[in-house]
Amino acid sequence: MVDFLSQYLIIDIFISNIGRLMSGLRFTFTLTIVVMFFGTIFGVLLALGRSFGSKSVAWLCTAYIEIIRGTPMLAQLFILYFALPSYGIRMTAVTVAYLGFTINCAAYQAEYTRGAIESVGTDQFKSAYSLGMGRWQTIFTIVLPQAVRWAIPAWTNEFIYVLKYTSLAYIIGAPDLMTQGKFIASRNYQFFRVYMIAAIIYLIIVWISTWIIDRVEEKLKIPGFG
Amino acid sequence: MLRRTFVVMLALALLVVFSGVTVMAETYLVGTSAGFPPFEYIEDGEVVGFDIDLMKAIGESQGFEVEFQDISFDSLIPGLQAGTIDVVAAGMTITEQRAQVVDFTDPYYSANQAVLVREDSGNNVTVLYGDNRLAVQTGTTGDLWVEENLLNTGVLTGNVTNFDTFVLAVQDLINENVEGVVLDTPVAQRYAAGNPVEMVAELITGEEYGLAVASGNTELLEKLNAGLDDVIESGVMDELLEKHF
Numbered sequence: 001m002v003d004f005l006s007q008y009l010i011i012d013i014f015i016s017n018i019g020r021l022m023s024g025l026r027f028t029f030t031l032t033i034v035v036m037f038f039g040t041i042f043g044v045l046l047a048l049g050r051s052f053g054s055k056s057v058a059w060l061c062t063a064y065i066e067i068i069r070g071t072p073m074l075a076q077l078f079i080l081y082f083a084l085p086s087y088g089i090r091m092t093a094v095t096v097a098y099l100g101f102t103i104n105c106a107a108y109q110a111e112y113t114r115g116a117i118e119s120v121g122t123d124q125f126k127s128a129y130s131l132g133m134g135r136w137q138t139i140f141t142i143v144l145p146q147a148v149r150w151a152i153p154a155w156t157n158e159f160i161y162v163l164k165y166t167s168l169a170y171i172i173g174a175p176d177l178m179t180q181g182k183f184i185a186s187r188n189y190q191f192f193r194v195y196m197i198a199a200i201i202y203l204i205i206v207w208i209s210t211w212i213i214d215r216v217e218e219k220l221k222i223p224g225f226g
Numbered sequence: 227m228l229r230r231t232f233v234v235m236l237a238l239a240l241l242v243v244f245s246g247v248t249v250m251a252e253t254y255l256v257g258t259s260a261g262f263p264p265f266e267y268i269e270d271g272e273v274v275g276f277d278i279d280l281m282k283a284i285g286e287s288q289g290f291e292v293e294f295q296d297i298s299f300d301s302l303i304p305g306l307q308a309g310t311i312d313v314v315a316a317g318m319t320i321t322e323q324r325a326q327v328v329d330f331t332d333p334y335y336s337a338n339q340a341v342l343v344r345e346d347s348g349n350n351v352t353v354l355y356g357d358n359r360l361a362v363q364t365g366t367t368g369d370l371w372v373e374e375n376l377l378n379t380g381v382l383t384g385n386v387t388n389f390d391t392f393v394l395a396v397q398d399l400i401n402e403n404v405e406g407v408v409l410d411t412p413v414a415q416r417y418a419a420g421n422p423v424e425m426v427a428e429l430i431t432g433e434e435y436g437l438a439v440a441s442g443n444t445e446l447l448e449k450l451n452a453g454l455d456d457v458i459e460s461g462v463m464d465e466l467l468e469k470h471f
Contacts, residue, residue, distance in 0.1 A: 186364045
């Protein structure tokens, strides 16, 4: 275990490939942030549609969620990148990565948010109505602010999941951290050490990210609630 | 009397057990990457091809069984190092760099690199210059050749996309996401026969394919080399070449 450290090889490999590794990290991190941002917005909309929308809207949202959750991400990326061009829809690998992961993330986020919405008691609706508030006013000012707070731990989980899951982008040749790692290892054949470096980078990013999200969660906390 | 029968039966049983052990041949796990026709590819759900038949023939000659495992090309060498596979038979070019981490048999095939373009594109070897986009399979000779001779020299300024298999690289070419693919000639010819792509140039790199074993596994290496010699001398090699090319 100490062997690879004592030889400084892992550090040598890191330093001599730092440009490529950092460009991979930049891509992975930007992809994750953008995917989480739009995924959360669409996810919340889907959850609202499924929980409070009219029958047809709820049905559409449910269908979307079930189809996306029920099919492998790999297959979705393949269809977007390799199959759609034969129908005249052509996107770059980077666009497909952004689109594919957002589509996927939204479906999962929708279910986390729906769970959180449903954990807010229905008696709060009655209370709000008795104060003369409307249905959507209640949803946006009473239910959603609570639900969002309930959903933060699941959201953090999704963030970490997306950060690591974006490594699937290697299949369509998008330049994420794992793709760059593979590239470096295919040159120096030091697979173990290169993947070790990639793993450490992922770990550090996840640590920093969860630390920040924990602080945000504390800030958002309502005293005496939850 | 009863005792004697028992002894005879025991002796017979032992004979069966031991003969079973001696007859049972060793099985080697052969790693390959089945996106490299005609060397290895999937047909009706099975891995078939020249390398597959060659390994079976070597096994027959040297008295061992072979079992195949289809994994991605750039996982083959780590697989040898980790001991999850015993042999690599994947049209792997013998290079100095690879030879530092694995041991190669004598070469069994020589090939060059080819440039593939879309059939109706009117493109030619000039796709290797300027801001054209190329696709390669990560870790292959084509990938390393493009990096060394085109990217590092500034001849090519366009993007090079790295894929896990040639199948995906060629699909990307057909989908017009790239203008060219650089890959081994025999494979390029096979793809050109079944897809709307054509071979426009051959780069004379003269690389030789070898089977690979983990570094230091001389026992298996010797068996493979002896098997190769036997397969070549007995004429089986010619039959296989005839069958696959």
